[in-house]
Structure formats: structure tokens, C-alpha cells
Amino acid sequence: MSALEETQARVGDNPVLELEDCGKSYGNVHALRGVNISVRQGEVTCVLGDNGAGKSTLIKIIAGLHDYTEGSMKIDGVVRSFTSPRVAQQLGIATVYQDLALAPLMAVWRNFFLGNEIRKGIFLDVDQMKRIAGEELTKMGIVIPDLDRPVGSLSGGQRQVIAISRAVYFGARVIILDEPTAALGVKQSGVVLKYIVKARDAGLGVIFITHNPHHAYLVGNHFVILKLGRVVLDAHRDELTLAQLTGEMAGGQELDELSHELEGAQPGKVVAPHEVDHGALAAPVIDPEELAEIAEETKEGQ
Amino acid sequence: MTTVTTTPADDRVVTRSALSLILARPEVGALIGAFAIAALFFAVAPAFRSVGNIGTILYGSSTIGIMAVAVALLMIGGEFDLSAGVAVTTSGLMAAHTSWYFGLNVWVGVLAALLLSLSIGAFNGYLLHVTGLPSFLVTLGTFFVLQGVNLAMTRIIAGGVSSNSLSEIDGFDSARAVFASSFDIGPVTIKIPVVYWILLTIVVSLLLLRTRYGNWIFAVGGDSAAARAVGVPVVVTKIALFMGVGFAAWLLGMHLLFEYNTVQSGQGVGNEFIYIIAAVIGGCLLTGGYGSVVGASVGALIFGMTQLGITYAGWNPDWFKTFLGVMLIASVLVNMYVKRKAEGK
Numbered sequence: 001m002s003a004l005e006e007t008q009a010r011v012g013d014n015p016v017l018e019l020e021d022c023g024k025s026y027g028n029v030h031a032l033r034g035v036n037i038s039v040r041q042g043e044v045t046c047v048l049g050d051n052g053a054g055k056s057t058l059i060k061i062i063a064g065l066h067d068y069t070e071g072s073m074k075i076d077g078v079v080r081s082f083t084s085p086r087v088a089q090q091l092g093i094a095t096v097y098q099d100l101a102l103a104p105l106m107a108v109w110r111n112f113f114l115g116n117e118i119r120k121g122i123f124l125d126v127d128q129m130k131r132i133a134g135e136e137l138t139k140m141g142i143v144i145p146d147l148d149r150p151v152g153s154l155s156g157g158q159r160q161v162i163a164i165s166r167a168v169y170f171g172a173r174v175i176i177l178d179e180p181t182a183a184l185g186v187k188q189s190g191v192v193l194k195y196i197v198k199a200r201d202a203g204l205g206v207i208f209i210t211h212n213p214h215h216a217y218l219v220g221n222h223f224v225i226l227k228l229g230r231v232v233l234d235a236h237r238d239e240l241t242l243a244q245l246t247g248e249m250a251g252g253q254e255l256d257e258l259s260h261e262l263e264g265a266q267p268g269k270v271v272a273p274h275e276v277d278h279g280a281l282a283a284p285v286i287d288p289e290e291l292a293e294i295a296e297e298t299k300e301g302q
Numbered sequence: 303m304t305t306v307t308t309t310p311a312d313d314r315v316v317t318r319s320a321l322s323l324i325l326a327r328p329e330v331g332a333l334i335g336a337f338a339i340a341a342l343f344f345a346v347a348p349a350f351r352s353v354g355n356i357g358t359i360l361y362g363s364s365t366i367g368i369m370a371v372a373v374a375l376l377m378i379g380g381e382f383d384l385s386a387g388v389a390v391t392t393s394g395l396m397a398a399h400t401s402w403y404f405g406l407n408v409w410v411g412v413l414a415a416l417l418l419s420l421s422i423g424a425f426n427g428y429l430l431h432v433t434g435l436p437s438f439l440v441t442l443g444t445f446f447v448l449q450g451v452n453l454a455m456t457r458i459i460a461g462g463v464s465s466n467s468l469s470e471i472d473g474f475d476s477a478r479a480v481f482a483s484s485f486d487i488g489p490v491t492i493k494i495p496v497v498y499w500i501l502l503t504i505v506v507s508l509l510l511l512r513t514r515y516g517n518w519i520f521a522v523g524g525d526s527a528a529a530r531a532v533g534v535p536v537v538v539t540k541i542a543l544f545m546g547v548g549f550a551a552w553l554l555g556m557h558l559l560f561e562y563n564t565v566q567s568g569q570g571v572g573n574e575f576i577y578i579i580a581a582v583i584g585g586c587l588l589t590g591g592y593g594s595v596v597g598a599s600v601g602a603l604i605f606g607m608t609q610l611g612i613t614y615a616g617w618n619p620d621w622f623k624t625f626l627g628v629m630l631i632a633s634v635l636v637n638m639y640v641k642r643k644a645e646g647k
Contacts, residue, residue: 065531086533101531103524105591106517114521115532117514124512 015040016076016205017062017093017174023070023229024057031057032229034071039174044196044206046216048249049226055209058226059178062207063095064088094167095176098183102159104152108144109133111151112166132169140165140195157188164195174205181215193219213249217242225249328585329597331637335583335629336600336607343611350607350614357491363606364499365554367599369573370580371502372550374598375510377581379543380523380590381437383426385444386547387573392448393419393555394565395456398465401473408473416552422448423548427541449571456567467563474560481553482560495557499599502550507595519543524591579626580605583633604629 015038023033032054039045049055060066061073064082072079075091082088085095095101102111109126112133118125130147137144142161144154151159160180167175177196181189196219200206210216216223223240225233225248233248343350369386376383383389393415401411422444430440453463460466468474484493510516518539521529530536559565582588583604584597608626612619 063531084533085531089533095531097531101525101528103521103528103591105524105587106520110517110520114517114529115534117517119514122513123508124514124517126512 014077018074018077019062019071020074021071022061022068022073024061024066024068025070030229032061032068032226035226035231036234037224037231039205039207041173041205042200042203043221044200044208044219045222045224046208046210046220047224047226048210048213048216048245050211050249052228053226054229055211055226056178057229059095059176059207059209062088062093062174062176064093089170089172092171092173093176094170094172094174096160096163096167096178096180098178098180102151102163105150107148108137108151108154108162109147112136112162112169116170136165136169137162140168140198155188156184157191160184160192161195164199168199168202168204172204174207175199176207176209178209179211180208181210181212189215211249213242213246217245327594328592328637329594329600330585331633332584332597332600332604334636335633336604339604339607339611339629343607343615347611347614347616350611354489354491355610355614357493357496359606359610360496360603361493361606362609363603364493364495365557366573366576366580366605367499367602368495368502368554369547369550369577370584370598370602371499371506371595372547373574373577374581374584374586374593374595375506375519376543376547377578377586377588378510378523378590378593379519379540380526381430381540381543382441382578383544383547384438384441384574385422385426385448386441386551386577387570387575388445388448388452389419389422389548389551389570390555390558390573391452391565391567391570392422393552394559395452395465395567397556397559398468398565399455399459401468401471402466403459405471408468408471408477411468412477412556415555416549419548419552419555420545421548422551423545424541427537427544430540430544431537445574452567463568464564464566465559468559469563477556478560480560481556495554498553498557499602502553503595503599506546510595515539515542520591522590576605576626579630582630585637601633 017037017039019035019037022035022037024031035054035058037045037047037058047055047058057066061068061082064085064087067081067083073081075093080091088095103114106114109130113129118129118132120128133147134144140161142158144158151162154162164175164177164180180192180196184192193215196206196208200219208216208220221237223233223235223237223245224231349355369390373383373386396418397408397411397415399411400406400414401408404410426437426441426444429435429444430437433440456463456465480494482494484491486492510519518529518534521532521534522536522539526536529539555565558569580601581593581598583601584594584599586593586598605626608629609622612622612625
């Protein structure tokens, strides 16, 4: 458990990213209120929440797509507000979006270096870019023999890894993963979780956004649960069990109330197929001659 | 085709054969088409076989190709420009009217036309960004605006439907030497736009495939949200692409002006589709993010060969447009087939 010891040794370090009472409102809608999060390097911070809990807003603030309207965000102890994703990237914060920010028709190496191309004079240094992309992907444990393949022809897990290794290569200290396992099967999810651990072992601060407490508990050091734009739970791994996390995530007290309501539901009961008494009304009978007359009248009418 | 297993972990990924790699290039369909058309007219039109006509065919192709190269780049960047056809006429008229009306050296007019053409491109791109409307709609608007301006301004300044002749005005000869001269290579007379066309194809193709701007163009066309997220300046890239079309329109407009001394104000309508068709024949996807500049030039060459081939073969030239329509659909089908063949190993 060297990884755990390493993490515990780092806990005393200053957080690289710190949100204090951070909030965002769109007009009269408070999408996020009073959020406090500290992200340390070499740790996985899991942000959980149901749909509409404010996870996306939180990512957008940290990634530099939106600015916050309340509180403060500190990078290395300095208060910052980002004006564009590029500024966030320059400070070492990289985001791997749900849609991965990869252009599907472009080659793997072109995508890997998109926005950060290596040049020799005015032209691209294609050979070096291909070599580096190949090496970085191999480090992450996937081998793509033909880097000229369009990204769209790769599997979901492979694309995820390209996006993660790209962020790692370009000097990210904090990497935000937006629901990386949401669209994947069980096996592919396992692959991605493995890369999350690899990114942590490489000394990165990982923010893992998910709504799956099982995935989160497998890799997380610290857990934050959002609900309706507020933090409802903020706990270290030592203070929680998976059952507690799942319970909190599913609504904790709300779930208790729901189970009271459902007590009379008798799960496991089998009910006989439904039998319907049809109404006593007979279907109308139309005289064929009458029908012919009506048809003729309609024709004349036209 | 070879099926070499590369990784034990995932044996679904196999290396592709050299043939399928070549077939995966977007311009392959157009090249095959160009050879087929050349073979057809070689067989049926004796005049097509004469060496001296190479210059004529290339010239016809170049007047489409100069624009097709810029339009293809714009399409790879995910946008259309329906005003490209009349923009050529607008540029020519701007130069002609400015020099004639103010009695200035024609070079002043030429510069004014360049400014106007680049501004029209920038305006198209900016309007697209501000309104968020599809470029099809925005440039359709510009198309009608320019068409009206061309006719109305020419009526006001020159009192008719064509600009006044510039041949008596200072600088005409030097401008003509730059934009509308010709030279001989053996029996072949090459007009200068052919040189510009080939130069433009090479430069723009290098720009697309070997510079970071090319990478950005592919990205904004393929997925502009993804491009923005990794820090590509999407709006600037798109505006620059529209300005590129403006530049090409200026170059062609200047050639037409100095070749014929005057410009007809109603010219150019409908040409925008010819440029788009040339780009599509060359392998550009209508949805953006994929295509080739060389392909678009080959598409223009197919046009040039067909246009003259029909005449040389003694067929009724009325059929030209019909032939184009058939070729467009056939080439798109061939491109799709080749692409699927190549990507499916």
C-alpha cells in the first residue's frame, strides 16, 4: 500500500486548487452556492451528485469556461478568475470532458497535439509529434499501431485515454474528469479507473466527477457530494464506508423516508395477470346499402 | 489485404495495407474521376488530344480552381460561402469603378478591391459569429446584397450593365501584365491564372496539412466545441477562412477585369455552386472537418476538361450542366464508397 502512504504523506501539503464559498448564478438561478473544495496533488477528489446537482457548473468554473460570481478560487494560494480555458490550461488545470474534446475525423496524433502543435520553423514536426503521441499512449498502457487513424474509429475507453494522456503530457497538475465512466461498459470503466490511479501516482491532482459511488469509492481519497447546488457531504476516505457513501448519494434521509413509504409495497409479490371486463356496448353495425349511399353522396359533394 | 495482429490485448486493431492507406486519402476519388474523364474525351474528341489545347483546358480549370481551393478550405473549416460567385464580380467592379470614377491609377482600384474583398469575407465570418446562424443563411444574404449592389452601382456609375473600359487609364498595362498575361512553353500557351492556381494549391495544401493553422481548420470544422475547449481560437480561424475566400475572389476578379477590360455587373451568379461542387468532388465533406485542397483543384480540372471536352467532341454544350449534376452525384458516391472501403480495413 505504498500509494496510500504516499497520499497520507502529502495530506499536509498545501492544496493546489482551493474553492472558498464559491458560487455561480445565472440571472436569478443559483446553480452553485457556497462550495468549499481543496484539491491536492497526488490525490483523487471525487465530486458526486445526481443530475442537475451543479457538477457541470463546478467543472465549468474550474476549467475556465465560466467565471464564478461569489466567493473565491485560489490556485497555489493566489486568488484567480479565469477568462478562458486557455488561462486555466496555462496554470496547469486540464479538463477531460464527457465528449472528450476530440475531433472525430482527425488523426490520433493531430488530436493529441491540437492547440499545442510542435513546429519546426513554420511547419509541423509530424515525426516528432507522432513519436511522442505513441510514447505517451504506451505509457498509459494502450497501443495504437496506426496514429493516422481517425479518433472516431477508436473505442470509448481508448478515446478517454487519449484525452487523459494528452492532459498529462501538457503539464497538467490538476486534471478534471467529467463523468469518464458514464458512457462505458463495466470492463471499459475498469480500464478508465486504472488510468485515474495512474494519473494520481504520477502526482496529479485528480478531480473525478461521477454519479456512481461504487466507481468513486474504488479510487477516491476525498469525497464531495453536491445536491441542488450545495455541498451536502465533504469527507475523507477514513470517515466513510461505501455503504455510507452510497446512502448519502442516494439521498440519505430521503431514502429512509422513501423506504417507509415503500414498506407496504411487498417486494417479491407476484400478481396474477390483469383481467379486464370489457364494456357492454356492442360494436355498431352498418347496412352495406346505406354505406354505398353515403359514399355516393360524398362523391357528389366533391 | 493484410491482417497483421499488432497487440495481443486487442486483436481488433489491425494495420492497414498500403493500398487502403492510399485509398483513404480524400482526393483519390477525384483523381480516379479525372483520369476517367480524360480517357473519355481522349477517345471521342480528336481536338482534346492536341497538345496546344492543354493551355486552354488548364486556363478554364484555373478560373474555377483559384476559388475552389479557398472554398474547399472554408468547407473543411465547416462553413459555406454562397456569396463567393458574385464576390468575384464585386471585386472586379470595385477596381474598375474606383479607377474610372476618380480617374486614379488602376493600382489604387486594385488595392481598394482587395480591401473590399477581404472586408466582405471578414464581415461574413463576423456576422456568422455574432448571429450564430448557419453560414448557408448568412452568406445567402450576402449573396443577394452583393448581387444588388453590383447591378445598382454599375448603373449609377457607368450608366449600364458593364463597367467602363480601363485600357486608357494609368497603370493598366502593368496591372494587365500581373493579372492577365500569358507565356509559351513550347506549343502550349499558359495564361498567368494557371500559375496562380497551381501556386495557391501548393501553398494552401501545405498550410492545411503541415502547419498548426491547418490543424485548427480541421478541428473547427470537425468539432468546434472540442477545438475551443483545447484552446483553438475558433472565431478567428473561421473569419480568416472567409477572408481567404475574399482573397481568392479578388485574385480571380482582377484577372477577369484585366483580361476583358470591363466587367459585366450580372456575372458570377451560380458560380458559387460550381466552386462547392469542385470541392465536394475533391473529397470535402459537406459537414466539415474532412477534405483536401489538392482534391478541390482536381475537381476544378474535371470541370475544365468537361467544359471544353464537350465542345471538342462536337456535342451540344447545353448538356454541360446535366453532365455536371450526374458527375457530382457519381463522385460523391465514389468518394463514400472509397472511404468506407479504406476505413473498413
